[in-house]
Amino acid sequence: MTKVDTALNQLKTLERVISKAGLGSRTQARSWIHARRVKVNGKVVENPDHWIDFQRDRVEFDGMPLESKEKRYILLNKPTGYITTFKDPDGRPTVYDLIADVGTFVSPVGRLDLDTSGLLILTNDTQFAERMTNPEHHVPKTYLVKAVGPLPEESLGRLRTGVELSDGPTRPAKVVRVRDSEKYTHLEITITEGRNRQVRRMLEAVESKVLKLVRVRIGGLGIGGLGIGKWRDLEAGELKGLGVEL
């Protein structure tokens, strides 16, 4: 990648920065920007297509900086029934209800569906979040899956090589059969992309359905003994493993 490519990669529209920070959808981001709730370098910006340079620009939402000097990296063991955005128009519980005592504004690194549980990193380091979620970086994410039906080896083979989804074929995945019963198959699936509802859609593509989905690993980081609904700061060694230089 050339220097010019790198510089262009760092530019994002304001709307995208807000939605990428995990605050809400791009439509919500646009409405908040129009409602003058977003400042860039201390000034209200009403144009959702305003270009932001991560290296230089400081973005605030409702007076809270999206990124602050003190970097925080939180690991949450997300229960099912919580959504991964800041505010839910339907008033459902959000992951922010579980991390109210963190003391700094942090945003989820990627999303987990309402019905998915497990490992979720939250941070105020937007560059780190961008690196972890950028599909070009192929960060592996591992899920335990309980799926409908005894899945034949042929279906697992298709999941491994890639299945066709509405937004294109999936990259090769690591798929390990954990155990089978008459009605269900338990799998461990590692993917290097993070598309919307990807694992659920992959299983639908092989005529099955996900009944339970738990994220157990991101890169080299596991959930360990962290209780469900609990959070903790990531340790220096764990951060190093994720490529964070302290």
Ligand code: URA
């Ligand atoms: N894949 C899904 O289908 N859902 C998630 O929450 C995460 C990965």
